[in-house]
Amino acid sequence: MTSPLRREDVAHVAKLARLSLSDAELDQFTLQLGQILEHANDMSSLDLEGVIPTAHPFGLINVVRDDVVRPSLDRDEVLAMAPDAEDGRFAVPRIMGEAP
Amino acid sequence: MTLPGEWEMVVGLEVHTELKTATKMFCGCANQFGSEPNTNICPVCLGLPGSLPVLNERAVELAMAIGVALHCRIASSTFHRKNYFYPDMPKDFQITQYDLPINSGGYLDLPDGSHVSIERAHLEEDTGKSTHLGGTGRIHGADRSLVDYNRSGVPLVEIVSAPDIRSSAHARAYAAELRGILIATGASDGRMEEGSMRIDANVSVRKPNAPFGTRCEIKNLNSLRSLHRAIDYEALRQIDVIEDGGTIRQETRHWDEIFGETSTMRTKEEAEDYRYFREPDLVDLDPNQAWQDRVRNGLPPMPAERRQKLTARLSEPSQAQLEAVEVVIDLGLENFVNAAIDAGVEPALAVARAANELAAGIEMTPNLAPEAFSATVLMEQGGALSATQSKTVLGELLASGGDPKSIAKAKGFEQLSSDSLGSTVAELIEQNPDEWARYREGDEKLAQFFIGQVMKLTKGQANGKAVIAELQARR
Amino acid sequence: MKTAHQIAIDVQSGAGSAESELERTLGVIAARNEELNVFLHVDEDGARSAAASIDARVAKGENVGPLAGVPIAIKDNMCQRGIPTTCSSRILEGWRPPYSATVIDRLLAAGAVPVGKTNLDEFAMGSSTETSAFGATRNPLDPTRVPGGSSGGSAAAVAADMTSIAVGSDTGGSIRQPAALCGLVGMKPSYGLVSRYGLIAFASSLDQIGPFAKNVMDAAILLEAIAGHDPMDSTSLPEPPPSLVAHVNDGVAGKRIALVRELVDGADPDVVASVERAVEALKDAGATIVELSIPEFRLGLSAYYLIAPAEASSNLARYDGVRYGLRVDADDVAAMNEATRTAGFGAEVKRRIMLGTYALSAGYYDAYYGQALKVRTQMIEAFKRAYLDVDLLIGATTPSVAFEFGSKTSDPMAMYLSDVFTIPTNLAGDAAVSVPFGSGEADLPVGVQLLGPGRSEAQLFAAARVLEIAEGRS
Numbered sequence A: 001m002t003s004p005l006r007r008e009d010v011a012h013v014a015k016l017a018r019l020s021l022s023d024a025e026l027d028q029f030t031l032q033l034g035q036i037l038e039h040a041n042d043m044s045s046l047d048l049e050g051v052i053p054t055a056h057p058f059g060l061i062n063v064v065r066d067d068v069v070r071p072s073l074d075r076d077e078v079l080a081m082a083p084d085a086e087d088g089r090f091a092v093p094r095i096m097g098e099a100p
Numbered sequence B: 001m002t003l004p005g006e007w008e009m010v011v012g013l014e015v016h017t018e019l020k021t022a023t024k025m026f027c028g029c030a031n032q033f034g035s036e037p038n039t040n041i042c043p044v045c046l047g048l049p050g051s052l053p054v055l056n057e058r059a060v061e062l063a064m065a066i067g068v069a070l071h072c073r074i075a076s077s078t079f080h081r082k083n084y085f086y087p088d089m090p091k092d093f094q095i096t097q098y099d100l101p102i103n104s105g106g107y108l109d110l111p112d113g114s115h116v117s118i119e120r121a122h123l124e125e126d127t128g129k130s131t132h133l134g135g136t137g138r139i140h141g142a143d144r145s146l147v148d149y150n151r152s153g154v155p156l157v158e159i160v161s162a163p164d165i166r167s168s169a170h171a172r173a174y175a176a177e178l179r180g181i182l183i184a185t186g187a188s189d190g191r192m193e194e195g196s197m198r199i200d201a202n203v204s205v206r207k208p209n210a211p212f213g214t215r216c217e218i219k220n221l222n223s224l225r226s227l228h229r230a231i232d233y234e235a236l237r238q239i240d241v242i243e244d245g246g247t248i249r250q251e252t253r254h255w256d257e258i259f260g261e262t263s264t265m266r267t268k269e270e271a272e273d274y275r276y277f278r279e280p281d282l283v284d285l286d287p288n289q290a291w292q293d294r295v296r297n298g299l300p301p302m303p304a305e306r307r308q309k310l311t312a313r314l315s316e317p318s319q320a321q322l323e324a325v326e327v328v329i330d331l332g333l334e335n336f337v338n339a340a341i342d343a344g345v346e347p348a349l350a351v352a353r354a355a356n357e358l359a360a361g362i363e364m365t366p367n368l369a370p371e372a373f374s375a376t377v378l379m380e381q382g383g384a385l386s387a388t389q390s391k392t393v394l395g396e397l398l399a400s401g402g403d404p405k406s407i408a409k410a411k412g413f414e415q416l417s418s419d420s421l422g423s424t425v426a427e428l429i430e431q432n433p434d435e436w437a438r439y440r441e442g443d444e445k446l447a448q449f450f451i452g453q454v455m456k457l458t459k460g461q462a463n464g465k466a467v468i469a470e471l472q473a474r475r
Numbered sequence C: 001m002k003t004a005h006q007i008a009i010d011v012q013s014g015a016g017s018a019e020s021e022l023e024r025t026l027g028v029i030a031a032r033n034e035e036l037n038v039f040l041h042v043d044e045d046g047a048r049s050a051a052a053s054i055d056a057r058v059a060k061g062e063n064v065g066p067l068a069g070v071p072i073a074i075k076d077n078m079c080q081r082g083i084p085t086t087c088s089s090r091i092l093e094g095w096r097p098p099y100s101a102t103v104i105d106r107l108l109a110a111g112a113v114p115v116g117k118t119n120l121d122e123f124a125m126g127s128s129t130e131t132s133a134f135g136a137t138r139n140p141l142d143p144t145r146v147p148g149g150s151s152g153g154s155a156a157a158v159a160a161d162m163t164s165i166a167v168g169s170d171t172g173g174s175i176r177q178p179a180a181l182c183g184l185v186g187m188k189p190s191y192g193l194v195s196r197y198g199l200i201a202f203a204s205s206l207d208q209i210g211p212f213a214k215n216v217m218d219a220a221i222l223l224e225a226i227a228g229h230d231p232m233d234s235t236s237l238p239e240p241p242p243s244l245v246a247h248v249n250d251g252v253a254g255k256r257i258a259l260v261r262e263l264v265d266g267a268d269p270d271v272v273a274s275v276e277r278a279v280e281a282l283k284d285a286g287a288t289i290v291e292l293s294i295p296e297f298r299l300g301l302s303a304y305y306l307i308a309p310a311e312a313s314s315n316l317a318r319y320d321g322v323r324y325g326l327r328v329d330a331d332d333v334a335a336m337n338e339a340t341r342t343a344g345f346g347a348e349v350k351r352r353i354m355l356g357t358y359a360l361s362a363g364y365y366d367a368y369y370g371q372a373l374k375v376r377t378q379m380i381e382a383f384k385r386a387y388l389d390v391d392l393l394i395g396a397t398t399p400s401v402a403f404e405f406g407s408k409t410s411d412p413m414a415m416y417l418s419d420v421f422t423i424p425t426n427l428a429g430d431a432a433v434s435v436p437f438g439s440g441e442a443d444l445p446v447g448v449q450l451l452g453p454g455r456s457e458a459q460l461f462a463a464a465r466v467l468e469i470a471e472g473r474s
């Protein structure tokens, strides 16, 4: 796990994250993210085979709620905060392509 | 449809079913189809900053019910985030189950005796809905879209079959049987036209015993008819490509209902990188045995068992009667049929009236008491009502309920019974001495002549069997 | 100025009033906010009507609650209905949430008067409050220096005597580090003790809301008021909240406390000296002190800087210009999302989104995110082993006292290192408190950190109180 980060990786990640980076930002991020990943290399030397990953600090299970209707928000209040709304709905520019 | 040459299709289905809960998967908003846009929304299902999901217990139980009905193993499971940007998805990720689904490793036996393995049946949330404006009102060529989040966060179970399906008819039978099971468990209303059950189909073709070919996924098939047509179209397309010396690309395809064809949506190279990871705002789900047993014990019998039970009441059923039994089971009408049989109705007649008359008025069956159905068909069987009259009475009962005898009386059906029919038959014998003589000499075909005449005079309100009885009595 | 404890007693007894306390607070804010940039929004009208209603209730003989009439500052990553909530980001500028965080509801129920929203590092990503889109907050103790971060505004509000208490959030040290740099008591409670409902997520498995105060008693009163199960947060602890105020003076006699080498290594000498003096003070109060090395702590930073950005990259996807906040128009929706996010997020937020997206992406997950989750397991086990032998751990909160503006902004790694002592607690989901003890360079305060297992808040406050008394601050 030596710093594997290339400029095209950063460009690809920016696309996934819906961010556009200038050439200068691309260079800077390649350098900075590379440094952070290099620091993370201290973990790569560890043999963690068989260690169970922890995604959550402790083991609560089966937290559920009753299937009981609660009041919804007022539509006018919600749509008032929308950048664009029409006909009781949120308006967006054209969608290129269907949901994956 | 049979495929040309030696080709065989290999199909696996992913069926998404909305669960019939009162509220959404992670919030208390109503899970309701057809509300005014954006009226069933809150901070959680709108993905507002700071909001957190809390799992609906009923959704978990319905998912377990589906798992039990499909003979799945119910296990400890986790939730993941599936990350991709799309405007109808308010958090820009979907909460779904990934490597550890609640149900896995089941199967479904179809009425034709075939067996389809179920890989998994997992919980996930639905997205909102976009309407496209400008152009043709479809997504392509639209100039903007409007989004309604009422459906956002509605609980779904995604049921993934193994690639065990071998024809479009087989796929259709699987989907229909699955739909029956979903309805029987109470998990879903199975209304495909409202989008509460949606199907993606993975289709490939091969020569017998050859390894599986490259598959294409057809998204969002919203009726059994589309499923059937899309699979056939896609298999033929793939065969054409291969026979022309081409190769199939793994891709996601869109089914166009109007043009009856599939087209490329996204190639494998353009596939999203979903960056799945554990949903940190939810804890693990690990239903203990007691909880599982409670769900298991609360389940009514499934369609296959009910079908078998009802078929057993018919002696040597014909193909048409077996099909009628399927209709009765699909529509959940066996309480009517069983009540009628128990009251002395001929099983075949009870099944036929349910599969035709009740099926035609299925949405009105809440008006009809099983006793009223039994009484009507019993009157028909006894000759007090003709078949046509019986159907008319059933129609009336479905429309507005009531008592079959009073309805028959009000319609004037009663006078035709006994006395009135007897005098009509006597009159006809007098008017047609030649035919009557031939009948008396044993020409049974002439019974049909007399029945026809009686029907003409009574405007179809007589019972054929009763006419024959009258003729026999005078022979 | 008065403590929160004293204000509540005075308001409840009629010796003072919520309205006069509020006017004093608004006066200090008016005098100093322009210079220090502490509050992004002051809700004068809302606070005045809340204060008036408290006074009216007191007049009717009602018991208003443990924070009766106490003005409080709220970090601007907690939703308050109708009040602008920005996370110090352009992408949420002007947004007024249609709902309130559970913490806000609890504060109101306890009689507190929220006066406004305080500055933070954008989306709580930073350790100096310099990444705020609305300008840096200045440290009231030395306006040429940072107040720490990300809860720098909340810390500065208390340090500048604007309010006696404030709430912040701590994902990797964002309460304890600014508390240390501003000379305050600040606690990161056990994960799940305080509801996160309405706290705008940075890294969901690490975020936790907690108190800032001038002294231990006020911090305990505040935490007790906001702690407790919330059915709106699936990760909320199910059991009743601990009793804290009653145990503040329990002391440390008979406790075993370990000085952890990894929690002082690399710290400035004056910081180390303060920790050593604190150890002596605890010993004097009857604690047994042992020394311990927990090598896993050295890996915390690496694990944290993959886990937190990974979660953040997903949590911050929703800022897409569709439903609320900023939208930068474009031809199609994907281009609009991209233009909005590019214009709306600052450099540090983009850096972490990029890092997290990369760590989760196909082909890299196992090497980075997956490996970090395993290190997290090891961290938790290392803590558990330590707590088999001792009750609490002690070390420094930060490697240095408050640093100067711009001294770490050009080198992200240098900035990240200022969280090196606080991060292990977040990874484990445990509790820790920073308490001011002694001073260092330029006579600026040093924070000593006490760490305990999950649900050890009462013990931590009791130990912090021992140090407070040893410093002559009763």
Ligand SMILES: [Mg+2]
Residues within 6 Å of the ligand: B096, B124, B158
């Ligand atoms: Mg799915």
Ligand SMILES: [Zn+2]
Residues within 6 Å of the ligand: B024, B027, B028, B029, B040, B041, B042, B043, B044, B045, B046, B153
């Ligand atoms: Zn909702």
